[in-house]
Amino acid sequence: MQRHIRTAALTVILLVPFLTSAPADWDALNSAQAATSYTYRGTIRAVNSRTGTLELITGVGMSLRLVRMTTAATTRLVATGAAPRVGDLKPGDVVRAECRRTAAGLVADRIEKLAAGTP
Amino acid sequence: MTRRWGAVALLLLAVGCQKPVKPGDPLPGLSRAERDRFDRGKVVFDSVFTPETGLGPLFNANGCGECHEDPAGGRGDEVEVHATAFRAPVCDPLVQEGGPVIQQHTTPALKQALGIDQEPFPPSATARAMRTSPVVFGRGLLDLVPDSVLLAYADPDDRNHDGVKGRPNRFVDGRIGRFGRKAFVPTLREFNAGAFAAEMSVTSPEQPTEEDIGGKPIPAGVDPAPDPEITQEALDLTDDFVRFLAPPSPLKLGKDGRRGRDVFSQIGCLTCHIPTLRTGDSPVPALRNRPFAAYTDLLLHDMGADLADICLGLAAPADFRTEPLLDLRGAEHFLHDGRATTLEQAIELHGGEGSGARDRFKALPAADRAALIAFLKSL
Numbered sequence: 206m207q208r209h210i211r212t213a214a215l216t217v218i219l220l221v222p223f224l225t226s227a228p229a230d231w232d233a234l235n236s237a238q239a240a241t242s243y244t245y246r247g248t249i250r251a252v253n254s255r256t257g258t259l260e261l262i263t264g265v266g267m268s269l270r271l272v273r274m275t276t277a278a279t280t281r282l283v284a285t286g287a288a289p290r291v292g293d294l295k296p297g298d299v300v301r302a303e304c305r306r307t308a309a310g311l312v313a314d315r316i317e318k319l320a321a322g323t324p
Numbered sequence: 325m326t327r328r329w330g331a332v333a334l335l336l337l338a339v340g341c342q343k344p345v346k347p348g349d350p351l352p353g354l355s356r357a358e359r360d361r362f363d364r365g366k367v368v369f370d371s372v373f374t375p376e377t378g379l380g381p382l383f384n385a386n387g388c389g390e391c392h393e394d395p396a397g398g399r400g401d402e403v404e405v406h407a408t409a410f411r412a413p414v415c416d417p418l419v420q421e422g423g424p425v426i427q428q429h430t431t432p433a434l435k436q437a438l439g440i441d442q443e444p445f446p447p448s449a450t451a452r453a454m455r456t457s458p459v460v461f462g463r464g465l466l467d468l469v470p471d472s473v474l475l476a477y478a479d480p481d482d483r484n485h486d487g488v489k490g491r492p493n494r495f496v497d498g499r500i501g502r503f504g505r506k507a508f509v510p511t512l513r514e515f516n517a518g519a520f521a522a523e524m525s526v527t528s529p530e531q532p533t534e535e536d537i538g539g540k541p542i543p544a545g546v547d548p549a550p551d552p553e554i555t556q557e558a559l560d561l562t563d564d565f566v567r568f569l570a571p572p573s574p575l576k577l578g579k580d581g582r583r584g585r586d587v588f589s590q591i592g593c594l595t596c597h598i599p600t601l602r603t604g605d606s607p608v609p610a611l612r613n614r615p616f617a618a619y620t621d622l623l624l625h626d627m628g629a630d631l632a633d634i635c636l637g638l639a640a641p642a643d644f645r646t647e648p649l650l651d652l653r654g655a656e657h658f659l660h661d662g663r664a665t666t667l668e669q670a671i672e673l674h675g676g677e678g679s680g681a682r683d684r685f686k687a688l689p690a691a692d693r694a695a696l697i698a699f700l701k702s703l
Contacts, residue, residue, distance in 0.1 A: 246496075246497035246498075247496045247497055248496040248497075250416065250419070250420070260420075262417060262419050262496045263496060263497070264419075264496055264518065264531075265514050265517050265518045265521065265530050265531040266503075266509045266514040266515045266516070266517055266518015266519060266521075266522065266531075267424065267425050267504065267508070267509065267515070267518045267519065267522045268425075268517075268518040268519075268520075268521035268522040268531050268535070269417050269419045269423075269424065269496065270419060270531075270533060270535075271419040271420050296414050296416075297413070297414040299494075299496070299497060299498040319497075319498055320498075
């Protein structure tokens with residue numbers, strides 16, 4: 206009997222922290238799963254620095270697709286030797302964009318301006 | 325120069341010791357497993373798609389073999405339409421309006437829904453290009469020529485003052501291109517996967533989304549097959565079939581042909597049509613470190629205003645990739661849009677960076693011109 210009581214107490218002690226913190230963790234986990242990340246490499250077709258929107262041409266062979274995304278205050282822009290702003294990007298620039306899908310569409314977390322010919 | 329022809333002579337000697345390769349044959353030296361994949365890939369290549377198996381709703385052809393059928397993997401008589409907008413120095417492939425490949429057919433369901441027989445021509449296009457179906461022989465070899473070789477032949481600033489400025493094109497992600505008439509596509513794999521989507525609107529795991537209809541969403545119910553419409557295995561097999569298609573053996577040269585080969589060199593054709601290229605590393609021994617008759621530098625050259633049509637990537641309207649001279653003897657039309665019906669016409673239509681060689685060709689005695697054509701018809 207004593208052994209059963211000790212096992213039950215130990216189980217409660219171990220489970221309580223998990224049970225009390227679990228809902229918050231599950232929410233974070235679920236939101237992370239919903240915001241699946243995507244990486245696109247392509248050429249900028251259009252950029253609107255006022256709205257923070259970007260159109261990127263990507264594709265496979267001659268089958269090309271247009272990808273639209275928005276930038277946020279937290280979006281990191283990276284380029285060799287400088288930290289550009291969205292307004293510094295222009296049509297024809299080759300970039301790699303790391304995005305996540307939200308209810309409002311694709312949001313860029315990081316945009317890296319690539320030198321022409323980057324493998 | 326002597327070394328180049330020495331390499332060609334060695335190559336021809338090597339080829340001469342083997343059974344001649346006919347158009348449509350696999351590369352000599354494939355393993356049994358590779359040959360099996362070639363055969364199984366040919367089945368997919370020759371298959372005909374229907375709307376129920378993934379065709380459309382827009383398309384140019386209902387199977388690879390519709391345009392590459394003469395013989396399997398060869399050329400066809402189809403001509404397709406491409407469109408882009410050139411706003412110098414930027415080229416817009418007009419993806420938002422359905423470009424750059426403008427499909428010429430629709431499935432019955434799309435016709436019923438929108439009343440159209442073909443994809444609408446993009447209103448923002450600055451040019452229209454007609455494109456004949458290229459032969460696909462020897463493309464696995466071209467795929468494996470290292471980028472460093474292409475860059476070594478490039479001379480964008482014409483530092484040797486020969487009037488020829490070869491330069492590589494770049495894909496949308498910045499990689500060096502080599503496939504397609506404007507050398508836009510970097511790899512054979514992407515060219516093949518892209519062709520399923522662009523020519524037949526058959527989605528695959530590598531291009532899983534259908535193209536819009538001139539930039540507008542596909543009407544509900546007109547694309548019944550679930551995406552992707554072919555499996556990775558079917559795509560891999562098709563890719564292997566194309567990759568393993570051998571370039572046909574050149575014909576044995578007679579006296580005229582040998583003279584023509586010398587003329588080809590003397591008038592400067594081989595400045596761009598590099599006779600021999602060598603592949604780099606590959607897991608397939610039949611493709612690894614192989615010299616082969618390519619007659620191309622895979623670079624862009626300005627071919628003059630008369631041939632100019634669309635831009636693509638870094639290629640301006642007048643820029644075209646040096647066409648590999650493979651299976652010329654099987655061709656009935658020449659140049660990117662098939663406008664030339666003889667080899668003489670094709671040479672005489674060279675402009676821009678090709679005008680020097682063209683003028684030297686035109687100044688040749690008739691016998692030398694005939695000899696050059698005899699040589700080209702041996703390829």
